[in-house]
Amino acid sequence: MAKTTDGADGGNLKPETRLVVAGRDSAEFHGFVNPPVYHASTVLYPNAADLVAHRARYQYGRRGTPTSEALENTIRAIEGPLCAGVSLLPSGAAAISTALLSVVAAGDHILITDSVYRPTRVFADSILARLGVETTYYDPLVGGDIAGLIRGNTRAVFVEAPGSQSFEMQDVPAIAQAAHARGAVVLMDNTWATPLYFNAFAHGVDLSIQAGTKYIGGHSDIMFGTVSANAATWPKLKETVGTLGLCAGPDDIYLALRGLRTMAVRLERHQRAGLAVARWLQQRPQVLRVLHPALEDDPGHAIWKRDFKGASGLFSVILRPAPEKAVHALLDTLQLFGLGYSWGGYESLAIPFDCAPYRTATTWAPGGPALRLHIGLEDLGDLISDLERGFAAYARAL
Ligand SMILES: *Cc1c(COP(=O)(O)O)cnc(C)c1O
Numbered sequence: 264m265a266k267t268t269d270g271a272d273g274g275n276l277k278p279e280t281r282l283v284v285a286g287r288d289s290a291e292f293h294g295f296v297n298p299p300v301y302h303a304s305t306v307l308y309p310n311a312a313d314l315v316a317h318r319a320r321y322q323y324g325r326r327g328t329p330t331s332e333a334l335e336n337t338i339r340a341i342e343g344p345l346c347a348g349v350s351l352l353p354s355g356a357a358a359i360s361t362a363l364l365s366v367v368a369a370g371d372h373i374l375i376t377d378s379v380y381r382p383t384r385v386f387a388d389s390i391l392a393r394l395g396v397e398t399t400y401y402d403p404l405v406g407g408d409i410a411g412l413i414r415g416n417t418r419a420v421f422v423e424a425p426g427s428q429s430f431e432m433q434d435v436p437a438i439a440q441a442a443h444a445r446g447a448v449v450l451m452d453n454t455w456a457t458p459l460y461f462n463a464f465a466h467g468v469d470l471s472i473q474a475g476t477k478y479i480g481g482h483s484d485i486m487f488g489t490v491s492a493n494a495a496t497w498p499k500l501k502e503t504v505g506t507l508g509l510c511a512g513p514d515d516i517y518l519a520l521r522g523l524r525t526m527a528v529r530l531e532r533h534q535r536a537g538l539a540v541a542r543w544l545q546q547r548p549q550v551l552r553v554l555h556p557a558l559e560d561d562p563g564h565a566i567w568k569r570d571f572k573g574a575s576g577l578f579s580v581i582l583r584p585a586p587e588k589a590v591h592a593l594l595d596t597l598q599l600f601g602l603g604y605s606w607g608g609y610e611s612l613a614i615p616f617d618c619a620p621y622r623t624a625t626t627w628a629p630g631g632p633a634l635r636l637h638i639g640l641e642d643l644g645d646l647i648s649d650l651e652r653g654f655a656a657y658a659r660a661l
Contacts, residue, residue, distance in 0.1 A: 355474020358488030378426030432563025439467025477607025
């Protein structure tokens with residue numbers, strides 16, 4: 264049973280198929296479909312000569328096991344041929360900070376979208392600032408005009424599309440072209456679309472980051488992150504991860520691999536139900552706007568349609584001006600939507616949010632209370648009934 268499929272398809276298989284077949288070598292594991300979970304530190308060598316020469320396929324637990332390799336190879340297979348390597352990290356936040364550390368040095372300047380995941384901003388403003396790296400935040404809608412913000416020492420441009428609360432789309436190819444023209448590296452937080460719905464490398468990204476906690480894991484039971492690198496950025500990324508001594512735990516790696524195998528089918532459902540709820544919300548009199556790039560009237564729709572293959576189940580809704588107690592009545596009435604951070608699991612979630620206090624390059628003034636919804640895998644009719652009850656409580660509290 265030598266049906267290993269890693270890299271054997273010449274790129275002809277669709278990503279959804281690669282997601283299923285890549286990273287598997289049953290012959291290595293007595294025919295079993297999945298690799299075992301290697302809990303490992305020491306690797307024993309057969310003799311002293313091999314030991315001193317580090318001559319072994321696996322050398323040390325932190326440096327990789329058959330379990331971690333299976334996941335890395337699977338992610339690589341869905342990132343496409345421009346992906347040269349994948350690092351597994353203990354959280355999405357760790358993936359972001361490690362990717363940034365792999366490209367900057369003291370005296371460098373970096374550009375980060377104002378719509379970035381907030382902890383990314385905190386990392387730049389604290390640790391990167393302390394290490395002598397200066398950050399400028401830019402308008403997510405800047406497009407090719409980012410060229411005007413690039414300085415002689417600008418080392419990296421960080422993009423995230425769409426913003427995970429405010430949902431601005433970014434013209435990633437135009438930004439990447441301007442960055443590359445000046446020798447800057449492009450990093451992207453691609454957690455929302457995943458490599459299945461946005462091929463980061465084909466659009467000019469050099470380092471693509473996933474909070475694996477979200478759709479890769481898919482079951483709200485792990486903290487996990489990945490960074491995928493192209494040939495130019497992979498050596499430094501690998502060195503940085505290794506030197507910092509970072510690695511993910513074997514059980515989380517296994518759960519990420521298990522989640523990843525069904526990600527395509529889950530995303531399809533998140534997408535369909537998410538769009539249906541978004542359209543339903545657009546018809547509610549209490550709703551001012553729905554922020555979802557797959558909606559035809561969304562300001563980011565043209566870019567989404569041009570560059571993305573799909574939408575996941577996360578979007579935001581802006582309500583007409585209302586007191587906080589009405590918004591809380593809505594949220595507290597929901598039974599199927601849990602109130603909690605994170606997203607990408609099988610369950611629906613809702614949070615209120617406000618980007619205004621920490622934005623620096625742009626003003627967040629949506630015109631009313633903002634809620635973010637994650638649409639899970641529950642029945643669509645049940646979710647809408649839940650929201651209907653929420654809106655009834657909202658109306659009573661106005
Ligand atoms: C959750 C999230 C992260 C961080 O992931 P953790 O695993 O929670 O550290 C990064 N980026 C985005 C867009 C996220 O939603």
